[in-house]
Each structure stands twice: as structure tokens, then as C-alpha cells.
Amino acid sequence: MYKFAHLADCHLGAFRDSVLRNLNLDAFNWAMDKCIEERVDFIVISGDLFDNNLPDTAVLNSAVRKMKQVRDNGIEIYAIYGSHDYSISKTSMIDVLNSAGLFTKVGNVREIDNKRTLEFVVDKKTGAKISGLSAQKKGMEKNLYESLDMSNLENEDGFKIFMFHSTIEELKPNSLSFLEAIPLSYLPKNFAYYAGGHVHLKRVEKRNGTIAYPGPLFGYDYRDLENSARGEKRGFFIVEFNRSVSSHRFVEIEHPEIILLEYDANDKPASKASEEMEDMIKKVDFQNKIVLFKVEGELSSGKPSDIDFSRLKNCILENNALTVYMSRNNLTAKDLEEIKVVGETKEEIESRIFEESIKKIKIENEKLRGENGVNLSLNLLSAMKEENLGGKKTDYDKKMVEKGMKVLDL
Numbered sequence: 070m071y072k073f074a075h076l077a078d079c080h081l082g083a084f085r086d087s088v089l090r091n092l093n094l095d096a097f098n099w100a101m102d103k104c105i106e107e108r109v110d111f112i113v114i115s116g117d118l119f120d121n122n123l124p125d126t127a128v129l130n131s132a133v134r135k136m137k138q139v140r141d142n143g144i145e146i147y148a149i150y151g152s153h154d155y156s157i158s159k160t161s162m163i164d165v166l167n168s169a170g171l172f173t174k175v176g177n178v179r180e181i182d183n184k185r186t187l188e189f190v191v192d193k194k195t196g197a198k199i200s201g202l203s204a205q206k207k208g209m210e211k212n213l214y215e216s217l218d219m220s221n222l223e224n225e226d227g228f229k230i231f232m233f234h235s236t237i238e239e240l241k242p243n244s245l246s247f248l249e250a251i252p253l254s255y256l257p258k259n260f261a262y263y264a265g266g267h268v269h270l271k272r273v274e275k276r277n278g279t280i281a282y283p284g285p286l287f288g289y290d291y292r293d294l295e296n297s298a299r300g301e302k303r304g305f306f307i308v309e310f311n312r313s314v315s316s317h318r319f320v321e322i323e324h325p326e327i328i329l330l331e332y333d334a335n336d337k338p339a340s341k342a343s344e345e346m347e348d349m350i351k352k353v354d355f356q357n358k359i360v361l362f363k364v365e366g367e368l369s370s371g372k373p374s375d376i377d378f379s380r381l382k383n384c385i386l387e388n389n390a391l392t393v394y395m396s397r398n399n400l401t402a403k404d405l406e407e408i409k410v411v412g413e414t415k416e417e418i419e420s421r422i423f424e425e426s427i428k429k430i431k432i433e434n435e436k437l438r439g440e441n442g443v444n445l446s447l448n449l450l451s452a453m454k455e456e457n458l459g460g461k462k463t464d465y466d467k468k469m470v471e472k473g474m475k476v477l478d479l
């Protein structure tokens with residue numbers, strides 16, 4: 070009997086908040102230690118190992134050190150690109166670590182007998198044959214599925230694993246019905262196990278657990294953490310096999326408790342909402358907890374900015390919370406009127422939105438008023454529109470700030 074671990078969506082390097090970034094890394098290290106303890110034969114990581122294609126070097130160093138330890142214990146690692154660590158020019162950190170021999174990137178596209186198809190990698194220890202298809206940005210790998218001839222994969226004998234990082238129509242949770250997905254029929258047939266990645270909302274296990282999404286190891290954004298707080302367990306699968314899958318189980322990751330505080334500010338003046346939230350905070354024990362604070366609703370008077378959120382956040386931290394993650398995107402106010410404009414083109418609409426918005430605020434600085442203000446806003450918007458094509462996030466951020474300063478003449 071052999072066994073392997075199936076992970077996906079680790080998103081190492083995610084979160085601006087250093088506490089959350091480190092907890093995410095801890096979850097990965099915990100999972101790798103568990104794989105060593107369980108003596109798995111190999112590990113498959115179905116995409117989004119990193120949160121972007123060139124992750125922060127401190128995070129990278131820690132993850133590489135841990136994966137080296139896994140390899141030194143005789144455990145091979147197989148990976149594909151996710152939608153986050155994908156690189157169009159094949160210069161992602163995934164490629165670097167593949168070149169360095171830390172793990173094997175599977176799913177190379179090859180021309181065999183005039184047909185484009187995918188290669189297999191054979192795991193030496195177990196003989197398992199592993200193939201897969203990397204993700205591209207925005208689900209673009211769909212075209213590749215349509216253009217490939219999978220018959221050689223289907224006809225190959227032995228214990229076969231197919232790794233993928235895409236939403237599959239028949240497997241997606243109901244609440245994701247709006248999401249674009251590829252049909253199950255796109256995956257090659259006759260594989261013993263289909264190791265999925267990309268679906269974060271919840272873990273999915275179908276066909277006796279032989280086609281599955283483990284979900285994220287810890288999470289990469291507010292939504293993931295909110296789902297965890299609501300009871301969704303996070304972790305990875307351990308699958309045992311001989312000629313076929315004989316058992317599979319889910320291993321839950323250990324991490325600090327995540328609690329969700331929800332406040333409905335609807336129909337309340339900003340001052341009253343502030344008081345009530347402060348009272349609410351006083352009643353909860355935050356010791357060693359990750360606190361999610363979600364505020365929603367339409368204030369009857371005052372503005373969201375009248376509420377001192379940084380003070381509320383500090384109150385929670387003073388009560389020994391590990392960290393606080395605020396969500397107040399859905400907090401609005403009656404006083405904030407909606408701006409409605411009509412325009413033929415995107416440019417026209419953008420320009421009119423700025424015109425109307427500027428009329429609504431009192432501005433002392435001549436440079437920011439009226440037409441000047443509109444032009445400045447448009448220039449700033451166009452400077453910010455450049456997409457980050459595969460570069461390092463910190464370089465991109467720096468460039469954006471420089472461009473912004475130049476437009477603002479600062």
C-alpha cells in the first residue's frame with residue numbers, strides 16, 4: 070500500500086497583515102510536517118502554492134527550507150501552476166524551483182505523432198503516473214483543454230493521477246453557480262484520482278473521493294477566513310492506493326480560532342453605531358483569536374468615515390486578539406447620494422463621474438476644482454490602469470506610486 074497527500078491553494082505570501090501572512094505559512098509548515106509524520110510517498114500540489122509568481126523572499130525562504138526537509142525524507146513533490154502563480158513566459162518561482170530540482174512541475178505540453186498532448190511523470194518509488202494541466206489567468210486554460218488530444222493519457226495503464234486547477238461545472242458548490250466553469254468531460258478519462266485546485270469556498274469530494282478539491286490550506290483573503298469562521302474546515306487529503314484508490318481522508322490543519330463579529334448598522338446614526346460596536350467589543354474574549362469584524366448596512370445619518378474604526382480595532386487588539394481583519398465595504402449612508410451619469414463610451418462615463426463627484430465636495434485648492442480636477446483625475450486613472458504582467462508585486466507597487474506622484478506633480 071502506498072499513500073500520497075493532495076494539497077492545493079496554499080497561497081504562500083498572501084495577506085498584507087504580517088500576522089495572517091505568518092499564520093498561513095505556519096499552516097503550510099504544519100502540513101509538510103504532517104506529511105513527514107504520516108510517511109506519505111509523495112505530495113501533489115494542485116496550483117496556487119504561492120500567492121503570486123514571484124513571492125516575497127522571506128516567505129519563499131521558509132517554504133523552500135521546509136520543502137527541502139520533506140525531500141530529505143524521501144518524499145517527492147509534484148506541482149502545477151495555479152491561476153495566481155502562473156507566468157505566461159514560464160518564469161514563475163514554480164519554474165525556478167522546478168529547475169532547482171526541489172519539486173517536479175508536471176503537465177508539459179508535447180507534440181506526439183502530430184498531436185498536442187500532455188506528458189506523464191512517473192513517480193519512481195510507487196510507479197504512479199502523474200499528469201495534469203496548469204491554470205492560466207482568468208480560466209484561459211479552457212482553450213488548451215479544447216485543443217489537446219488526451220487519448221494517449223486515457224490509454225496509458227497503471228495508477229494514474231490527473232492534477233488540474235480549474236472550476237469544474239459538475240463539481241462546483243451550488244453557491245458558485247454564477248462562476249464560469251469547464252465541463253467534467255474535458256478531463257481525460259480512466260484516471261484513478263483527479264487532484265483539483267482553485268475552488269476555495271469549501272472542500273469537494275466526489276466519486277468516493279477520487280475527484281476532489283481540498284480547498285485552501287488556510288485561506289488567502291477575507292472571504293476564505295469568513296468561511297472558516299462559519300465552520301468550514303481547512304486542510305488537505307491523504308489518499309492510500311494500490312492499483313486503485315483504497316481510502317482517502319481529510320486532515321484538518323491546526324490554526325488559531327477565527328471568530329466573526331457582525332454588526333448591522335442599518336438605520337442607525339453613525340454615533341449610535343459607534344457606541345453599540347464599542348459595547349459589543351467589550352463583551353467578547355479575544356485571547357489568541359483571529360478576529361473578523363464585519364460591519365454592514367445603511368447609516369440613517371452621518372458617514373462611515375465618522376466612525377473611528379482604527380480605535381475599535383485597537384480596542385480588540387488591546388484585548389489580546391492576534392489580529393483584526395475589518396470588512397466594511399457594505400457600509401453605506403443615506404447621506405451619500407448615488408451618482409448617475411449617461412455616456413456613450415467608457416471614457417465619457419468616467420469623465421462625467423468625476424465631474425459630478427467634484428461638484429459634490431468643497432475644494433479649496435484651485436488645481437483640484439472643476440475642469441482641472443476632472444483632468445487630473447482622468448490622468449491619474451489612466452496612469453493606474455497598467456496591468457501587472459508577471460512582474461514582482463513590490464516593483465509594480467513602487468512603479469504605480471511613482472507614476473501617481475508624477476501626475477500629481479509632487
Ligand SMILES: [Mn+2]
Nearest residue numbers: 078117151267
Ligand atoms: Mn487559489
